[in-house]
Amino acid sequence: MDSSQPSSAHKSVSLFDLFTGFLLVGLQGFGGISNSSHYIIVEKRRWLTPREFVELFGVCSILPGGNFLNGSIMIGARYQGPIGSIVSISSLLLMPVVILVGIAVSYEHFSYLPDVRAATAGAASAAAGLIVATATKLMRGVIWSVVPVLMAAGTFVLIGTLRAPLWMVVVIFVPLSIGLTLLGRKRS
Amino acid sequence: MKDDDVLTSLFSVFLLTAFFSIGGGSALIPEFHRQIVDIHGFMDGPHFAKAVALAQVAPGPNMMLVSLIGWQVAGLPGLLVTTFAIVVPPSLLAYAVWRGMERVQDHPLLKIIKSALGPVVIGLTLASGIITAQAADHDAVGWALTIATAGLMTFTKRNPLWAIGAGAIVGIIAYRMGFMTLV
Numbered sequence: 019m020d021s022s023q024p025s026s027a028h029k030s031v032s033l034f035d036l037f038t039g040f041l042l043v044g045l046q047g048f049g050g051i052s053n054s055s056h057y058i059i060v061e062k063r064r065w066l067t068p069r070e071f072v073e074l075f076g077v078c079s080i081l082p083g084g085n086f087l088n089g090s091i092m093i094g095a096r097y098q099g100p101i102g103s104i105v106s107i108s109s110l111l112l113m114p115v116v117i118l119v120g121i122a123v124s125y126e127h128f129s130y131l132p133d134v135r136a137a138t139a140g141a142a143s144a145a146a147g148l149i150v151a152t153a154t155k156l157m158r159g160v161i162w163s164v165v166p167v168l169m170a171a172g173t174f175v176l177i178g179t180l181r182a183p184l185w186m187v188v189v190i191f192v193p194l195s196i197g198l199t200l201l202g203r204k205r206s
Numbered sequence: 207m208k209d210d211d212v213l214t215s216l217f218s219v220f221l222l223t224a225f226f227s228i229g230g231g232s233a234l235i236p237e238f239h240r241q242i243v244d245i246h247g248f249m250d251g252p253h254f255a256k257a258v259a260l261a262q263v264a265p266g267p268n269m270m271l272v273s274l275i276g277w278q279v280a281g282l283p284g285l286l287v288t289t290f291a292i293v294v295p296p297s298l299l300a301y302a303v304w305r306g307m308e309r310v311q312d313h314p315l316l317k318i319i320k321s322a323l324g325p326v327v328i329g330l331t332l333a334s335g336i337i338t339a340q341a342a343d344h345d346a347v348g349w350a351l352t353i354a355t356a357g358l359m360t361f362t363k364r365n366p367l368w369a370i371g372a373g374a375i376v377g378i379i380a381y382r383m384g385f386m387t388l389v
Contacts, residue, residue, distance in 0.1 A: 044266045045266075046265060048265045048367050050268045076320060077303065082296045083230075084268070084293075086267055091301050095301055095304045103301055107297060110267070111273075114264055114265055114266020114270050117266070118260065119277055119285070122257075122260055125260060136382075136388060139348065139381075140348075141262075142258065143348040143351035144259075144369045144373025145255075145258050145262040146255070146343065147353065147359065147373075148262060148355055148366050148369055150336070150339070152331050156324070157328055165325075169322075170332075172329065173325070174329040174332050177236045177237075178337060181236070181244070184227075187330065188226045188228065196323075200318055
């Protein structure tokens with residue numbers, strides 16, 4: 019399978035296929051579902067070619083909401099219309115929510131044990147580090163110049179230091195960043 | 207506060223956040239923290255940090271932190287309300303965009319918006335990490351764990367479950383050796 023494959027539009031994918039496919043994406047998605055969704059959707063089921071996958075999630079990444087949640091809506095719509103969207107996103111969320119509640123209930127049940135509380139505290143500190151690592155990994159995908167540095171730093175200070183509400187970022191830094199990027203393109 | 211009031215404020219908090227939710231689940235943690243801990247006081251800081259950790263252990267979309275917050279604040283009704291509020295509005299928009307996909311997909315503006323959003327999402331995600339660390343870390347052991355995890359995971363593609371597991375083990379050892387006090 020490679021990107022020379024022109025399109026997957028001829029494929030027929032049933033509601034049951036969507037259900038089992040997205041159930042697996044959810045179940046295998048440790049640390050977010052970006053890896054498992056590529057694995058199931060492109061490599062195993064071949065619902066999208068690698069190129070289609072990149073294009074679809076490119077559009078999703080600028081929409082509000084989880085990128086892959088939006089992706090499941092679009093893939094469901096592509097093969098089975100609105101019902102396909104509902105089946106896809108529900109099956110994607112089903113197992114993760116059940117497992118998460120299971121973990122939360124067992125934690126509450128055993129949290130009287132000091133070792134469990136110590137382990138959870140350690141895990142929470144590590145989880146904070148994981149989120150920082152997500153940010154540093156994303157940094158590699160950006161060509162850094164004055165404008166991106168200012169936009170990233172400004173957003174960080176506004177939210178991380180000043181604890182401003184999220185809508186301020188959407189109102190101030192998103193249009194500013196788009197405007198300055200457009201300006202930069204026009205000059206070059 | 208009456209149960210209905212809790213559910214109503216949970217619903218409005220996450221519904222409003224849904225419309226501004228850029229960068230996905232991990233980038234939204236500061237806003238969740240601001241609303242749930244600072245404004246409404248539904249959870250305290252350490253509880254919030256534990257919810258973030260538990261959500262990292264379970265498989266699935268990062269956005270499921272929202273379901274867990276709903277569950278911990280108001281049980282099953284809370285879970286249903288928060289999940290619905292954060293998932294449904296963006297999904298409706300995604301469906302509408304899908305219908306106009308041919309026009310959107312190759313539009314030159316798409317590339318520009320994508321590269322313009324990149325640094326903003328990085329700033330948001332970094333703020334998420336710092337705010338989660340401030341809620342989770344109470345002593346030198348906690349901060350050392352956060353910094354070590356951030357450093358190591360930046361340079362490896364290893365499954366993040368390893369980091370969570372290692373953090374849990376270090377937590378137990380540090381507690382048993384008397385380096386860590388439980389909050």
